[in-house]
Amino acid sequence: MILKIVIVGAVIAAIYFLFFKTKPEIKVTKKESKKSDADEMVECTTCGVYAEVQESILSNGKYYCCRECLMKEK
Ligand SMILES: [Zn+2]
Numbered sequence: 001m002i003l004k005i006v007i008v009g010a011v012i013a014a015i016y017f018l019f020f021k022t023k024p025e026i027k028v029t030k031k032e033s034k035k036s037d038a039d040e041m042v043e044c045t046t047c048g049v050y051a052e053v054q055e056s057i058l059s060n061g062k063y064y065c066c067r068e069c070l071m072k073e074k
Contacts, residue, residue: 039052042056042063043063044056044063044065044069045062045073046064046065046069046070046072049065051063051065057070059073
């Protein structure tokens with residue numbers, strides 16, 4: 001009787017372990033895809049240097065690596 005309870009408990013624990021193991025994996029893949037979007041490289045309209053989207057300046061639908069390039073284009 002006790003052995004049966006232990007086996008059932010082990011099966012439930014195994015199912016829980018599988019669920020907890022798969023959930024973080026999904027989160028990690030989501031984070032990685034988000035990170036790749038943030039690290040997207042765009043070409044500077046003035047000098048042609050590639051810069052990260054977050055670091056570049058967006059003006060009139062064009063990307064610039066720095067303020068100097070933005071001023072030169074205007
Ligand atoms: Zn530039």
